Structures are given as structure tokens and as C-alpha cells.
Amino acid sequence: MxxxxxxxxxxxxxxxxxxxxxxxxxxxxxxxxxxxxxxxxxxxxxxxxxxxxxxxxxxxxxxxxxxxxxxxxxxxxxxxxxxxxxxxxxxxxxxxxxxxxxxxxxxxxxxxxxxxxxxxxxxxxxxxxxxxxxxxxxxxxxxxxxxxxxxxxxxxxxxxxxxxxxxxxxxxxxxxxxxxxxxxxxxxxxxxxxxxxxxxxxxxxxxxxxxxxxxxxxxxxxxxxxxxxxxxxxxxxxxxxxxxxxxxxxxxxxxxxxxxxxxxxxxxxxxxxxxxTPRRIPSNADPGRRSFTWAVTNPSTGKDGSSTSTINYNKDTTSLISDAASSSNTAGDLRFHNFNFGFGETKIAGGAGNIELRTIQEERDMERRDSEKQWRDGILGKV
CATH class of the missing domain: 1.20.1070 (Rhopdopsin 7-helix transmembrane proteins)
Incomplete structure (x- = not known):
């Protein structure tokens, strides 16, 4: 040094x-x-x-x-x-x-x-x-x-x-x-x-x-x-x-x-x-959502293999989930697909034993977010 x-x-x-x-x-x-x-x-x-x-x-x-x-x-x-x-x-x-x-x-x-x-x-x-x-x-x-x-x-x-x-x-x-x-x-x-x-x-x-x-x-x-x-x-x-x-x-x-x-x-x-973030389920105590119309789609095999039969029910919210679950247990290959409630106010989606309730507005918000997510991922996927 x-x-x-x-x-x-x-x-x-x-x-x-x-x-x-x-x-x-x-x-x-x-x-x-x-x-x-x-x-x-x-x-x-x-x-x-x-x-x-x-x-x-x-x-x-x-x-x-x-x-x-x-x-x-x-x-x-x-x-x-x-x-x-x-x-x-x-x-x-x-x-x-x-x-x-x-x-x-x-x-x-x-x-x-x-x-x-x-x-x-x-x-x-x-x-x-x-x-x-x-x-x-x-x-x-x-x-x-x-x-x-x-x-x-x-x-x-x-x-x-x-x-x-x-x-x-x-x-x-x-x-x-x-x-x-x-x-x-x-x-x-x-x-x-x-x-x-x-x-x-x-x-x-x-x-x-x-x-x-x-x-x-x-x-x-x-x-x-x-x-x-x-x-x-x-x-x-x-x-x-x-x-x-x-x-x-x-x-x-x-x-x-x-x-x-x-x-x-x-x-x-x-x-x-x-x-x-937990999803909010409509409350049974809400009088505006006590009565709905829901549909169960049961695929059955037809000549073209795509025919289905639909059963409509009028139920209140209290018994809706239990009836849906019991129907799924007794209907063999019964499946749930996008059920509409009332005048398009509420929607139920999922498979047997896995049911999710959300309002149509929430569904539209989810679709909008999914669309925006595709645009973002399209850009960020290149970053």
C-alpha cells in the first residue's frame, strides 16, 4: 500500500x-x-x-x-x-x-x-x-x-x-x-x-x-x-x-x-x-328474497345424446338448498347448471353438493371483471 x-x-x-x-x-x-x-x-x-x-x-x-x-x-x-x-x-x-x-x-x-x-x-x-x-x-x-x-x-x-x-x-x-x-x-x-x-x-x-x-x-x-x-x-x-x-x-x-x-x-x-375475500350469501331473513323460482336440469340421453328435462319448483329460500341437495342424491346423474330465481334476481350455479347463490347483478359484475381480467392478462402476460 x-x-x-x-x-x-x-x-x-x-x-x-x-x-x-x-x-x-x-x-x-x-x-x-x-x-x-x-x-x-x-x-x-x-x-x-x-x-x-x-x-x-x-x-x-x-x-x-x-x-x-x-x-x-x-x-x-x-x-x-x-x-x-x-x-x-x-x-x-x-x-x-x-x-x-x-x-x-x-x-x-x-x-x-x-x-x-x-x-x-x-x-x-x-x-x-x-x-x-x-x-x-x-x-x-x-x-x-x-x-x-x-x-x-x-x-x-x-x-x-x-x-x-x-x-x-x-x-x-x-x-x-x-x-x-x-x-x-x-x-x-x-x-x-x-x-x-x-x-x-x-x-x-x-x-x-x-x-x-x-x-x-x-x-x-x-x-x-x-x-x-x-x-x-x-x-x-x-x-x-x-x-x-x-x-x-x-x-x-x-x-x-x-x-x-x-x-x-x-x-x-x-x-x-x-x-x-368471502362471498356474501343472501340472508334468509330478507323478506324480499324469501320466495324464488328455481330449475333443475337433468341431462337424459336422447337420440342425439343432448336432450334434457327441466323441473321447475317454487320454494322459499329456507328449504331451497335442502331440496336441491336431496334431489341431487336421488337423481343419479342429476346436475345443477345456472339456476335463475324469480325475475332474474338471483342465480344458483355449481355441481351436485356444491351450490352457490349470487344475485344476477353480482353475476354481471363477475362477468365484467372476468372480461377486464382477460384484457389485463393479455397485456401483463407479455410483460
Missing amino acids: KEDNKYIVYISPEKEVNAGLWTLFAGATVMLALRLWVKITRRHGVWWDDYILLATWMVLAANNSLISYEYATGYVPPPGYKWDDRMHILINITSCGTLIGQAWSKSAFAVTLLKLTTRWQQYFLWFCIITMNLYMASKCVVQWGKVCGEKSYNNWYRLDFCLDPKFRDDFKEGGNIYNIIMDFIFAAFPWFLTWNLPMRRREKIGLCLAMSLGVVVASVAAARTAWKDEGNKRDPYYYWRNGLSNVWYSSEVAGTIIVQCVPVLRPFLRDVHQSL
Whole structure:
């Protein structure tokens, strides 16, 4: 380790950095695992965007491991020493890993949008994907280049060219700004794509917000960029602020993975909520629903094998279920199919021994929700 002329006792952020990095990674891991599980179990299929997200997750895991290794092996040097060549190489590798994670995580969402867009929109998305990744590759090259006039940046492990210090800083800062712009553009796309779908406005807004959570990541990245512009002076908190910066960069990658998994999980969470919500059965004490007409359909084999006989009864609600159950026990292959009560007020559906009462209005609401669910699943199945 090389000596430093300044004898400053630096404060180590190792615990805070590890807590931040691995908490974010755990969240991204859980959400990505749920995304893949939902897609596989619902047979939507795993597509290119899922593979890109999985590759991004692997890069994030490797990058976090190297950063933790850095802090455990001398990232914060003792008074009077500087980083050695090994530490500089590790820092350059993790810097490029962060750039790859940023570009690939955003590219995954762009690939998702390709499935939902028209031809000219797809051209624009491809332009964004290509330019993002080219800028990322260029920044990685610049990261390993030398800096003209800077002795500490003219080491053996750097590429054999030098860049003006101001151009180097501006070029790297431009990449951060371009990533933020891409986040906002991708967050705006779902509003144009889903607003004309035949869905209730509340559902449209919910779907658009779920698919536009990338704006949160963009806001975090913008705050981080503004914070970095303020500089980092050499004081006891110099490496502590550097550690906080590492967490901010990691949050952009992990956050982009997390927000892309939310839209896929919405149908799953909605189904769980519906399965836990009890259905209301009309009360026998309601005088408006004491007397109904119900029909039992008993399939019998005719010449074409499809003839049926129907028996109509007038019963009050108290004896309806017991009569239906006793009829099912004595009628052999007797089955219940969509029984209408009165003037279309109530409907009974199900098989023998499994009867469910609901009003026609509830039935219509269920049909409407099923129709909307098909539209949502049609869109989210592509996400």
C-alpha cells in the first residue's frame, strides 16, 4: 500500500455499505424469483426480458460481492497510505459492473415494451437500447483509460491512451444523465400503450402506475447525480461518502429489477385477494328474497345424446338448498347448471353438493371483471 502525505483517520462505512447492498439485493432476488414463478406457473413463458433481468441479477450479485471484498481488504486505508494497484483494479471492475447493470436492467424493460408497441415505437425503443449499451461500453473503455497529466492515472494496467480530465468527467456524467432520461422515457410508454384499452379508468391508472415505477428509480438516480456534483472533499468522511455512493449506484440496478417485477405480480396478488375475500350469501331473513323460482336440469340421453328435462319448483329460500341437495342424491346423474330465481334476481350455479347463490347483478359484475381480467392478462402476460 502506498504512503499518503495526509494523515487523516477516515471513518469506515463497511457495515452500512454491506447492509444497504445486500438488503437491496435480497429485495431484487425475491421479486425476480416471484416474477419467474408466476410466469412459469401461469404458462406465460419466459422471454428475452426475463433472461436479461436474470443476467443483470447475476452481475449485481458479483458486483456486490466485489464491493464487500474491497471494504474488507483495505478500501478505507489507514492514516498515511493510499490505494495500491490491486484496489484500483477492483474499483475499475466494480465501476464497469455497475454500468453493465444499469444498461441491461433498462434494456430488459425496453425489450418488454417491444412486445406491446407498434412498428415506429419499436424503432425508437431499439434506438434507445442500442445507444444505452454503446454509451455503457464507451464509459467502460474510458474507465480503464489514462488521464493526461495525472501521474496516478498512468499505471501499467490502464489502456494506452489518455483523455483530458474535464472531458473524461463530462463524458461519464453525460452517461448518468442519459440513463435518467431513458428511465423517464420508458416510464411514459405504458401510459400511451394502455390508456385506450377497454378497462375501467381506475384499473388503467393502476396498471400504468405499476408499469411506470421506473420513474422512482430515475428520481433516485437524479438525486444521486446532483449529490455527486457537489464533490467529495478530503476529510474523515471522505470514504464514508464514497460508500454511500456505492449503495446509491446499486439501488439503481436493484430498484430497476424490482419495479419491472411489480406489473407481473399484480394479477397474482389480485387473485390471492379475491380468494381470501368471502362471498356474501343472501340472508334468509330478507323478506324480499324469501320466495324464488328455481330449475333443475337433468341431462337424459336422447337420440342425439343432448336432450334434457327441466323441473321447475317454487320454494322459499329456507328449504331451497335442502331440496336441491336431496334431489341431487336421488337423481343419479342429476346436475345443477345456472339456476335463475324469480325475475332474474338471483342465480344458483355449481355441481351436485356444491351450490352457490349470487344475485344476477353480482353475476354481471363477475362477468365484467372476468372480461377486464382477460384484457389485463393479455397485456401483463407479455410483460
